[in-house]
Amino acid sequence: FADLWDRYAIEKAEKERIAREEAQKRFDAYWAEHAEEKASLETEQKDLNSKIAAFNKEIEAIPGKAEIDNVDERIKKLAEEKSALGLFKGKEKKALQEQIDQANTEKKGIQDRMDAAKKEIEAKISPLQNRVNTISNELAKAR
Secondary structure, eight states: OHHHHHHHHHHHHHHHHHHHHHHHHHHHHHHHHTHHHHHHHHHHHHHHHHHHHHHHHHHHTOTTHHHHHHHHHHHHHHHHHHHHSOTTOHHHHHHHHHHHHHHHHHHHHHHHHHHHHHHHHHHHHHHHHHHHHHHHHHHHOOO
8 A cells, every 4th residue: 555655646646746847847938928028017116126125225215313312312311310219309300200201202202203204204115115015926837
């Protein structure tokens, strides 16, 4: 029974190999006949990937990171000052907490501005990425 099973497995593997080779031949023959279309698609895909890379660099360069770091440092110092105050320094603690809250609001505003800029750039990337995916699917489609 084991010999029969081994023979079956070998035959199945051979049929699969032949099917893969035939599919590859059809694929290669198709693109040999449509070489201009393939070259055009590959060029378009490369151009789109370059544009996407440029947009990703824009996202990395969105201003505001240094501002947020400065606000974080300010918040940290205010928090240290507040924690250093004694038990009976309620008014001073309250004033420092207000400054901390104000700094957190400022930080949120900067972050929101950065997120909006990122979202705007990502909206430009999305259709480009969809086209890249469509081209990739077309180039890889079984023929």
